[in-house]
Amino acid sequence: DQQVKQNSPSLSVQEGRISILNCDYTNSMFDYFLWYKKYPAEGPTFLISISSIKDKNEDGRFTVFLNKSAKHLSLHIVPSQPGDSAVYFCAAILEGAQKLVFGQGTRLTINP
Amino acid sequence: DGGITQSPKYLFRKEGQNVTLSCEQNLNHDAMYWYRQDPGQGLRLIYYSQIVNDFQKGDIAEGYSVSREKKESFPLTVTSAQKNPTAFYLCASRQTGSNEKLFFGSGTQLSVL
Numbered sequence A: 001d002q003q004v005k006q007n008s009p010s011l012s013v014q015e016g017r018i019s020i021l022n023c024d025y026t027n028s029m030f031d032y033f034l035w036y037k038k039y040p041a042e043g044p045t046f047l048i049s050i051s052s053i054k055d056k057n058e059d060g061r062f063t064v065f066l067n068k069s070a071k072h073l074s075l076h077i078v079p080s081q082p083g084d085s086a087v088y089f090c091a092a093i094l095e096g097a098q099k100l101v102f103g104q105g106t107r108l109t110i111n112p
Numbered sequence B: 001d002g003g004i005t006q007s008p009k010y011l012f013r014k015e016g017q018n019v020t021l022s023c024e025q026n027l028n029h030d031a032m033y034w035y036r037q038d039p040g041q042g043l044r045l046i047y048y049s050q051i052v053n054d055f056q057k058g059d060i061a062e063g064y065s066v067s068r069e070k071k072e073s074f075p076l077t078v079t080s081a082q083k084n085p086t087a088f089y090l091c092a093s094r095q096t097g098s099n100e101k102l103f104f105g106s107g108t109q110l111s112v113l
Helices: none
Strands: A008-012 A019-027 A030-038 A045-051 A056-059 A064-067 A072-077 A086-094 A100-102 A105-111 B004-007 B010-013 B019-025 B032-037 B043-051 B054-057 B064-066 B076-078 B087-095 B103-106 B108-110
Touching: A008 A019, A019 A030, A019 A086, A019 A105, A030 A064, A030 B103, A045 A056, A045 A064, A045 A072, A045 B103, A072 A086, A100 B032, A100 B043, B004 B087, B010 B019, B019 B032, B019 B087, B019 B108, B043 B064
Parallel strands: A008 A105, B010 B108
Antiparallel strands: A019 A072, A030 A045, A030 A086, A056 A064, A064 A072, A086 A100, A086 A105, B004 B019, B019 B076, B032 B043, B032 B087, B043 B054, B064 B076, B087 B103, B087 B108
8 A cells, every 4th residue: 555656757857957756645644745865875865845734845946845635745856957866755754653654766867 | 973874885695694784873863763675666664663672563574673772773683584685774763843854874785695
């Protein structure tokens, strides 16, 4: 039962353009969402998060949007840079729970 | 500087052998986690511990064991009962409060000889 889904295994974007990574979830009780970036053979690093009481959070080039009615969140990266090439995971925390549920990840490739 | 340290970076296991992966944190976090990553898949939770001397099974605990004798340490043992142990193992600790998130170590790649 995959509660957090990233339906696009890969995404290719030209340098300087906007990258949009998507994530869907099934459990309406999730109250906090996070995005992580992962390079090969390294641990994930935290990028940005959003509480379920908000619909947008911005940090520099990264913006996360949350649409609770659609149970959908997205990560926008603009402008995209070569160093953004990595696997991106979305994750969700269930209200009152002690663990994060991760999506399958999307591999983003930024082309020069 | 603060963070999570996993060792070794690479580990090889022989048939029937138990191996232990180390995870140490100096972030003073109560909760710690072990995840497994397989190619093309997300992070799957093996075990987690919310406090010293307490731990709970995650989604794929079979063939693994953990201990939490100290706040700073959360070692994972991959036993011979784990039939498909080859994977990238990630340890994390949790920062709670207004900026809740997991901090991850750099991972251990376990392979079977």
